[in-house]
Amino acid sequence: MPNRPTEQLNNTARVLLGMIAEGHATGYAIKAEIERSTRLYWGASVGGIYPELRRLTDAGLVSVCDDPRGGTRRHSYTLTDAGRQALTGWLTDCSEPVLEMRSEPLLRLRFAGVLEPAERLGVVRQMRAAYEARVEEVSARLELGQFDDPFHRMTAEFGLAYSEWGRDWCADAERRLLAEGCLGQPVATTKA
Amino acid sequence: MPNRPTEQLNNTARVLLGMIAEGHATGYAIKAEIERSTRLYWGASVGGIYPELRRLTDAGLVSVCDDPRGGTRRHSYTLTDAGRQALTGWLTDCSEPVLEMRSEPLLRLRFAGVLEPAERLGVVRQMRAAYEARVEEVSARLELGQFDDPFHRMTAEFGLAYSEWGRDWCADAERRLLAEGCLGQPVATTKA
DNA sequence: GTTGCCATGTAAATGGTTACATGATTGG
DNA sequence: CCAATCATGTAACCATTTACATGGCAAC
Numbered sequence: 001m002p003n004r005p006t007e008q009l010n011n012t013a014r015v016l017l018g019m020i021a022e023g024h025a026t027g028y029a030i031k032a033e034i035e036r037s038t039r040l041y042w043g044a045s046v047g048g049i050y051p052e053l054r055r056l057t058d059a060g061l062v063s064v065c066d067d068p069r070g071g072t073r074r075h076s077y078t079l080t081d082a083g084r085q086a087l088t089g090w091l092t093d094c095s096e097p098v099l100e101m102r103s104e105p106l107l108r109l110r111f112a113g114v115l116e117p118a119e120r121l122g123v124v125r126q127m128r129a130a131y132e133a134r135v136e137e138v139s140a141r142l143e144l145g146q147f148d149d150p151f152h153r154m155t156a157e158f159g160l161a162y163s164e165w166g167r168d169w170c171a172d173a174e175r176r177l178l179a180e181g182c183l184g185q186p187v188a189t190t191k192a
Numbered sequence: 193m194p195n196r197p198t199e200q201l202n203n204t205a206r207v208l209l210g211m212i213a214e215g216h217a218t219g220y221a222i223k224a225e226i227e228r229s230t231r232l233y234w235g236a237s238v239g240g241i242y243p244e245l246r247r248l249t250d251a252g253l254v255s256v257c258d259d260p261r262g263g264t265r266r267h268s269y270t271l272t273d274a275g276r277q278a279l280t281g282w283l284t285d286c287s288e289p290v291l292e293m294r295s296e297p298l299l300r301l302r303f304a305g306v307l308e309p310a311e312r313l314g315v316v317r318q319m320r321a322a323y324e325a326r327v328e329e330v331s332a333r334l335e336l337g338q339f340d341d342p343f344h345r346m347t348a349e350f351g352l353a354y355s356e357w358g359r360d361w362c363a364d365a366e367r368r369l370l371a372e373g374c375l376g377q378p379v380a381t382t383k384a
Numbered sequence: 385g386t387t388g389c390c391a392t393g394t395a396a397a398t399g400g401t402t403a404c405a406t407g408a409t410t411g412g
Numbered sequence: 413c414c415a416a417t418c419a420t421g422t423a424a425c426c427a428t429t430t431a432c433a434t435g436g437c438a439a440c
Contacts, residue, residue: 010427011299018303028391038302041293045428050393072391072436091300091307092314097322099297101233101354104203104290106347108283110230111210113343115283120343122284130289151305151312155298158361162293165357169350202399220419237400242421264408264419 009090012045012052013061017079017087020062022149025076027053037152040138040159053077061086105130121177128170134163201282204237204244205253209271209279212254214341217268219245229344232330232351245269253278297322313369320362326355 009017015038019030031046053075056062061083067076079087105127112123138160147153201209207230211222223238245267248254253275259268271279297319304315330352339345 011296012427014299018299018306021303021306026391027393028389031391038299041295041298041302047394047429047431048427054393069390070437074391087303088307088311091303092311094314094318097297097318097325099322099326100294101351102292102294103233104292106233106350107203107206107210107230109350110233110343110347111213111279111283113341114210114213115280119280119284122286126286126289130291133289134291149305151302154365155302158298158301158365159293161361162357165354169353173346173350204399218419219421220417224418237402239401239403239422240399246421261418262409266419 009086010052012048013056014087014090015042016049016052016056017061017083017090020077020079021084021087025067025078026074027077037147037156040141041155056083117181121174124170124173124177128167128174131163131167131170135160135167138163201278202244204240205248206279206282207234208241208244208248209253209275209282212269212271213276213279217259217270218266219269229339229348232333233347248275309373313366316362316365316369320359320366323355323359323362327352327359330355 015034016030019033022033024030024033027050030049034046053062053064057064057077060080062077063080064075064077067074105123108123109127112120115123138156141147142153142156142160147156207226208222211225214225216222216225219242222241226238245254245256249256249269252272254269255272256267256269259266297315300315301319304312307315330348333339334345334348334352339348
């Protein structure tokens with residue numbers, strides 16, 4: 001009687017199942033692959049993977065076998081039928097299109113009105129700098145051919161195109177702000 | 193001696209300080225404003241605001257006064273000088289351009305290769321549907337004139353433009369997938 | 385022989401989400 | 413009097429992050 005059946009997988013579990021399906025069999029290999037490819041568009045935790053692997057094992061979604069390298073113990077993971085079903089169930093689930101967005105630069109922009117008009121432009125400049133740095137990072141990785149699988153490459157290309165779009169949006173926003181003198185005094189300063 | 197000085201604000205604290213600076217004086221009003229505007233681009237928790245308001249008070253970043261409506265107790269918050277400094281410090285901080293991206297549709301796309309070729313297109317279709325729904329939602333709100341402050345409007349416009357961009361990217365990706373027969377067999381199925 | 389990588393894990397803290405609990409006021 | 417809205421909070425849970433701890437193996 002599995003602890004957590006097919007019903008609800010958390011994000012760590014999803015990444016783990018996907019990685020194992022792709023053939024990354026050990027915790028360490030998964031960790032490395034997360035660093036290599038997923039980090040770009042998914043802030044995945046790395047500290048939680050060993051506990052979660054155990055939970056998945058207990059839940060019967062993955063099976064483990066000992067596969068030592070010399071004297072170093074090593075666990076090799078494979079998907080069970082239930083695990084594969086959970087993974088494809090998640091991937092083909094058409095009910096929940098969770099599009100959450102959590103962008104600190106945008107949150108800052110939302111509050112830029114509380115700054116002095118002269119300082120407001122800096123918030124957008126910052127935001128543009130962040131996108132620019134991301135453009136550099138992703139395009140460098142793409143040029144190095146780091147993304148073998150076509151779907152990995154697609155997601156990296158998405159990251160690149162999105163960062164370029166964001167950079168351009170910021171440049172345009174800067175122009176608009178300058179044209180309007182960084183916008184009057186929308187600040188509703190609190191009066192005690 | 194404040195519990196948490198200017199140094200590090202968590203995200204809830206940031207939203208709270210910004211909201212108070214804008215003149216949303218009570219926990220309830222802040223909650224309502226989060227629902228109204230911030231939800232679109234910032235998945236902010238609403239359950240954590242009262243405890244956090246107390247922490248901010250203890251830390252000397254906001255001051256509170258009782259402001260009852262009839263027999264209903266009510267707390268009115270104002271920024272202290274330290275609070276205003278913390279807020280502007282965050283807004284003008286040029287060290288940390290945290291651009292985290294956490295998109296479940298993209299994560300699914302990354303693993304689409306483990307599905308049968310025929311099913312892969314569905315992952316992108318899903319993603320497009322999510323963006324389309326977002327486009328509808330944000331443009332409806334913009335047309336209702338829900339965003340008074342120019343910076344609120346800018347963030348909403350960002351949300352709209354981004355969703356449109358994402359929708360179009362997906363449409364293009366769908367075309368590419370179809371043109372290539374949803375891409376061969378990149379699946380590295382695990383062998384036990 | 386020591387640096388760096390492979391490999392697995394634990395502990396503590398923080399943060400965020402949901403659900404619950406309470407009660408006053410206003411308007412129909 | 414009932415429903416909706418204003419208003420404040422707590423408790424429990426889950427997820428995430430960081431830091432730490434351990435040890436083998438390979439290469440230089």
